[in-house]
Amino acid sequence: xxQDMNLWLPSGxxxxxxVASALFILGLKKLGSPVSARQGNRLAAxxxxxxxxxxxxxxxxxxxxxxxAGIGIGxxxxxxxxxxxxxxSMPEMVGLLNGFGGAAxxxxxxxxxxRVTHSSGSLPLDAAVTIILSVLIGGITFTGSLLAFVKLxxxxxxxxxxxxxxxxxxxxLVAAFLVGSxxxxxxxxxxxxxxxxxxxxxxxxxxxVLPIGxxxxxxxxxxxxxxxxxxxxxxxxxxxxxxxxxxxxxVGASGLILTQIMCKAMNRSITNVLFxxxxxxxxxxxxxxxxxxxxxxxRSIDAEEGAMMLGYARSVVIVPGYGxxxxxxxxxxxxxxxxxxxxGVDVKYAIHPVAGxxxxxxxxxxxxxxxPYPQLHDMDDINPEFERxxxxxxxxANDVVNPAARHNQSSPxxxxxxxxxxxxxxxxxxxxxxxxxxxxxENELFYKxxxxxxxxxxxxxxxxxxxxxxxL
Amino acid sequence: MSxxxxxxxxxxxLASFVGFEVINKIxxxxxxxxxxxxxxxxxxxxxxxxxxSGQGNTNLSVILGLIAVVLATINVVGGFLVTDRMLQMFKKxxxxx
Numbered sequence: 001x002x003q004d005m006n007l008w009l010p011s012g013x014x015x016x017x018x019v020a021s022a023l024f025i026l027g028l029k030k031l032g033s034p035v036s037a038r039q040g041n042r043l044a045a046x047x048x049x050x051x052x053x054x055x056x057x058x059x060x061x062x063x064x065x066x067x068x069a070g071i072g073i074g075x076x077x078x079x080x081x082x083x084x085x086x087x088x089s090m091p092e093m094v095g096l097l098n099g100f101g102g103a104a105x106x107x108x109x110x111x112x113x114x115r116v117t118h119s120s121g122s123l124p125l126d127a128a129v130t131i132i133l134s135v136l137i138g139g140i141t142f143t144g145s146l147l148a149f150v151k152l153x154x155x156x157x158x159x160x161x162x163x164x165x166x167x168x169x170x171x172x173l174v175a176a177f178l179v180g181s182x183x184x185x186x187x188x189x190x191x192x193x194x195x196x197x198x199x200x201x202x203x204x205x206x207x208x209v210l211p212i213g214x215x216x217x218x219x220x221x222x223x224x225x226x227x228x229x230x231x232x233x234x235x236x237x238x239x240x241x242x243x244x245x246x247x248x249x250x251v252g253a254s255g256l257i258l259t260q261i262m263c264k265a266m267n268r269s270i271t272n273v274l275f276x277x278x279x280x281x282x283x284x285x286x287x288x289x290x291x292x293x294x295x296x297x298x299r300s301i302d303a304e305e306g307a308m309m310l311g312y313a314r315s316v317v318i319v320p321g322y323g324x325x326x327x328x329x330x331x332x333x334x335x336x337x338x339x340x341x342x343x344g345v346d347v348k349y350a351i352h353p354v355a356g357x358x359x360x361x362x363x364x365x366x367x368x369x370x371x372p373y374p375q376l377h378d379m380d381d382i383n384p385e386f387e388r389x390x391x392x393x394x395x396x397a398n399d400v401v402n403p404a405a406r407h408n409q410s411s412p413x414x415x416x417x418x419x420x421x422x423x424x425x426x427x428x429x430x431x432x433x434x435x436x437x438x439x440x441x442e443n444e445l446f447y448k449x450x451x452x453x454x455x456x457x458x459x460x461x462x463x464x465x466x467x468x469x470x471x472l
Numbered sequence: 473m474s475x476x477x478x479x480x481x482x483x484x485x486l487a488s489f490v491g492f493e494v495i496n497k498i499x500x501x502x503x504x505x506x507x508x509x510x511x512x513x514x515x516x517x518x519x520x521x522x523x524x525s526g527q528g529n530t531n532l533s534v535i536l537g538l539i540a541v542v543l544a545t546i547n548v549v550g551g552f553l554v555t556d557r558m559l560q561m562f563k564k565x566x567x568x569x
Contacts, residue, residue, distance in 0.1 A: 024513055025490060031506055032498045038559040041509050045552045048516065055519045061526030063534065070525070070538045074545025081546070082553035090504055093554060097511045097547050104517045104544040111524040111536035118533075126477045225507055225514075232517045233484055239520050240476045246487040247516035253491025254510040258503060353500055360503025367561040374564060378500050 009057060016054030017243035023047030024247055028254070034373050051243055087368045088325055091221055091358040095149040098221075098228040102141025105231035106198070109134035109238050113194060123188030127238070132181045132197070134234035139201025140208060141227040147209040148220050152357065158214030167275075170207055173200055212274065215399075219262045219273045221358045226255025258359045265353035265379075267405075267416035296447040298434070303461060306428050306454050307468030310336075313390035313426075315346040317382065319419055320362055321355055323396020323431075327458035330369035333395060336462055337371070339469045349375055350382040350392075350419050352400040383420050392421035394429045394445075396458050402443045412441060427451045430461050505558045512551025518544035 024047045030040025055061065085093045109131045116123055123131075151158050180197040184190060212220050229251025236244025263270050301309075310316055318337065324330060337347045349371065355362035363376050377385075386392060394401055397419075404411040405418045421427050422445055429451060445451055454461050498506050521544050525537025 021487075025494060028491075028494050028498075028506075028510070028513075031502055031509060032494075034502060034559075034562040034564075037502055037505060037562065038556060041505070041552060041555045041559055044509060044513055048512070048518075048548055048552070051516060051519050052522070055522045058523065058526070061522055063526055066534070066538055067522060067525060067541060070541035071545050074542040075549045077542075078546040078549030078551075079553060081550045082557060085554060087558070090508070090554075090558075093550070094504075094507050094511055097508070097551055098514075100543040101511065101514045101517060101547045104515075104521055104540040104547065107536045107540040107543070108517060108520045108524050111533040111540070114536070115524070115527060115533040124474075126474050130477075222507070225511060228511065228514045232514045232520075235517050235520045237477070237480050237484075239523055240480065241520060241523070242480070242483050244516055244520050245480055245484050247513050249484050249487035250491040250495075251510045251514040253488050254495045254506060257492065257495050258507065261500070261503075351500070356504075358504055359507060360500055360505070363501045364504045364558050364561070367558070367563070370561075370563070372565055373501055373562050376501055 006059075009059065013054045013058055014242075016050050017241075020047040020051035020054070020243060021246045023050065024250060028250065087364055088328075090361060090364065091217060091356075092149050092152045094358060095145050095152060095221055095224065098224045099142050099145030099149065101228035102138045102145060102224075102231045104138075105228075105235040106135050106138025106142060106201070108235045109138065110194070110198065112238050117188055121189070123185075125185060128185045128188060129181075130234065130237040132184065134231065134238050135194075135198055136177065136201045136204075137227060137231040137234050139198060140205040141224055141231050143202045143205030144209045144220075144227070145205075145224050147206055148217065148224060151209070151214065152217060158217075160213040161210045166207070166211065170204070173204055173207070176200055177204070208274070216266075216273050218354055218356070218358050218361075219259055219266070219268075219270070222255050222258035222262055223270075224255075226252050226259060229253075229255055261353060262359060265417060267413070298446050298453050299449075299451065301428070301452040301454060303454065303464035304468050306452070307465050307472065309391050309426055309428060309452070310340055310345070310393065310465065311343050311469050311472040313345055315348075315389050316340055316391045316393060317348050317350050317386065317389045317421075317424065319350045319352075319392060319394045319397050319401060319421055320366065321352075321395065321397025321400065322357060322362075323398075324458050325356065325362070325365050325396070327396065329395065329458040329462050330365050330371075332459055332462040332466060334366075334369045334371050336466050336469065337375075339466055343469070343472065347375065348377055348382065348385075350377055350379070350421075352379055352397070352419050354400065355397065379417060379419055386420045386423040389424040390426065392424035392427045394421055394427065394431075395462065396430065398431075398443055399441070401445055402441070404441070404444050408444075421445065422448060422450070425450070428454055430454045430456070430458055432457055501562075505555050508551050508558065509555040512548050512555060515544050515547030515551055518548055 023043050027040040027044030030036040113131050177200045229248045233245050233248025351362050401421045403422045405413045405416040521540035
């Protein structure tokens, strides 16, 4: 009987891993539509449960008490985080979780290094290479994510931090890591060298995120998401575990796709995002544009006038930007949409891919405010509709509606895909003042004849619009 | 290269292609839940952490493994729960509160 167990258990575990992997893929597939997404997430969670249960049956696993305690602590922290986090803080949460995933993979590799070198005294080449890779990716993901978290929280400045000789320093560190790798492969017993390489990987993570500006956080978060997957895959190579390799590859692919989408939406290449410190060198052009703007005039209206324009329109497209979320105005915006629909106005929302601080962020914020998702439209769907739109209402968005991206070749955002609100019959822009956006450049939309400015904080102004529309 | 490493590379490459195909079809509306959900999936390193921390004898391995268990569990539980919390907000028709 016991012998039977010994015979069947390893294949049983592997088959459970296969089931779990299939559940992950099915779950991701179901995430493709809002109707089935919740079920998809649950399927993936079931897959995870299957994988964990199967692993606990592995006869290598002995310390059940300690493991139960570890899982208990982790589950409690995770549950508290998940229930308390505000939807505006989702990027921070995802950033932090990426970091934990990276750290876990790195620790697994170090633990395995310790075990192998202590039990056999030598380290096969395959094992050495996979351990080194796992330490590197895990370490970079860990500190890079923590720094992204700190930046997103506003604990340190969101502007790019640069210092002289930054690139040479980075290259030296990478070279040092490579030298350490070769040494470790030749002398696997050298623990100090491994320690040095762990420190190097952590430093590289910090240096990688340090020069990246606040406007580029969606890209960084996506890229670190991809890294956290690759880190899990690397740990899978260390342990020769297919379950880890498959899941890590899925997440790595997902993060990479999102990174590409974000880069495309900002018309930047990934190398440009990582190495150019966007936003730090723009003050000169910004100033020049500011000067030329002096002789232009803006048309400022009050809430009552705005309410008239909106209330008597046939179609209104609302363009929310992160400024709206910062002002916590999404509920007021939904109320405005409700009132307009009561008057028979057709209301849609136009969401730019980089409208929030992570991919899809704005959609979540609007969903939280009870906006039905069929009203949310992607940039490609909505852009052809602006010509037939009576009023485009821009709330707290700036660079993503700047027509300069279409024709002004000297503009830093030239070529970036934008929401073409200037093609609507009228445009109303709600804005606190005439400050420039993330990129630090002037927006010529504000000076167009068809554009009316409504100055004030988003929440207040939208509130006034709601009460004025009610009186129509 | 050993056979396990080659098998690993095959599995990794094929899984990456599957990932690209499946995830490319996910609309931008759901990109944030996709990220937090895939984040939870990358918590699969918990399986590795269990294997490393479960070994009886070598002490440092076990300690490192246990820290990894805690971190990976935060990743798994936090990721799945917050994704569920977000997805239940996506509604087709407005629900009158």
